[in-house]
Amino acid sequence: MAKEAKLRRSARLADLALRLLEEPGRTFSLGQLARTYGAAKSSLSEDLSILREVFLRAGIGTIETSPGAAGGARYVPGISRERAENFVHRLVEEVTRPERILPGGFVYLSDLLGRPDILRDVGRIVAAAFASVDVDVVLTVETKGIPIAYAASFALGKPVVIARRDGQITEGSLVTINYLSASSRSIRTMSLSRRAIAEGARVLLVDDFLRGGGTIRGMQELVREFRAEGVGAFVFVEGPAGSGRVVEDVASLVKVEEIDADARTIRAVPGSIFSRAWPSSPWGGLFQIRESEGRSPKHDLTGG
Structure with missing residues (x-):
């Protein structure tokens, strides 16, 4: 069961990364993402933190997040x-x-x-x-x-x-x-x-x-x-x-x-x-x- 949950999260991380990379500058609502993936906002916040670290380490940009009920996330391209x-x-x-x-x-x-x-x-x-x-x-x-x-x-x-x-x-x-x-x-x-x-x-x-x-x-x-x-x-x-x-x-x-x-x-x-x-x-x-x-x-x- 734990293995299945891990795979589901891996797929979600991959899909979320692709979504952000394909539309740089677009702000994605955290609420909408939660409904799309059937995941809690807290879990998505953790996912975004992981992806931010990966993007920064790769030197391809960062992910900016905005807090609150109307909060969201967007990919900001850059270079190290x-x-x-x-x-x-x-x-x-x-x-x-x-x-x-x-x-x-x-x-x-x-x-x-x-x-x-x-x-x-x-x-x-x-x-x-x-x-x-x-x-x-x-x-x-x-x-x-x-x-x-x-x-x-x-x-x-x-x-x-x-x-x-x-x-x-x-x-x-x-x-x-x-x-x-x-x-x-x-x-x-x-x-x-x-x-x-x-x-x-x-x-x-x-x-x-x-x-x-x-x-x-x-x-x-x-x-x-x-x-x-x-x-x-x-x-x-x-x-x-x-x-x-x-x-x-x-x-x-x-x-x-x-x-x-x-x-x-x-x-x-x-x-x-x-x-x-x-x-x-x-x-x-x-x-x-x-x-x-x-x-x-x-x-x-x-x-x-």
């Missing part, structure tokens, strides 16, 4: 310091491969943006970095920023909206702006459906590569057209900062400091996101990577 360090240093090594150099001072990233293992941890890092920011929607511009936006979206449990270079008839009525590309000094256009962002929404801006910052600035201007608020900006890779950069305070995962096309070399370091601290996050301060600490041992990008 060790996993983050291993991941970013390995990513820096990937980015600095000489065959990634493209004409015009760009770096080839498409293969990295197509890997689900990389996107999974990128999403967790974004969720940790912006844990103290109340985000309603994630905004990017087609096309290469889309994988990053969806990674952030899933981890934050928030929807994605995608601005288009050319308006589509299927988008309905559009808000269109012209903006200056800071790197090429040319005028470009981005459009977004009027239904995409609600007035007053808090928007996280996401892109794949930051050079002059014109695209991020364009997204900021687009958000203002909706009478919404840009509450943060994140890019996968930040290029060398030039005198023409038009935005500040953009969190980057990797910072490329120099590209020498003749010597076929790229010099890169961990990005600005790792010098930030988030005291209200369960991961507050975990990402402060200092050169004096030395390089972390090589690990697979999954952090395993």
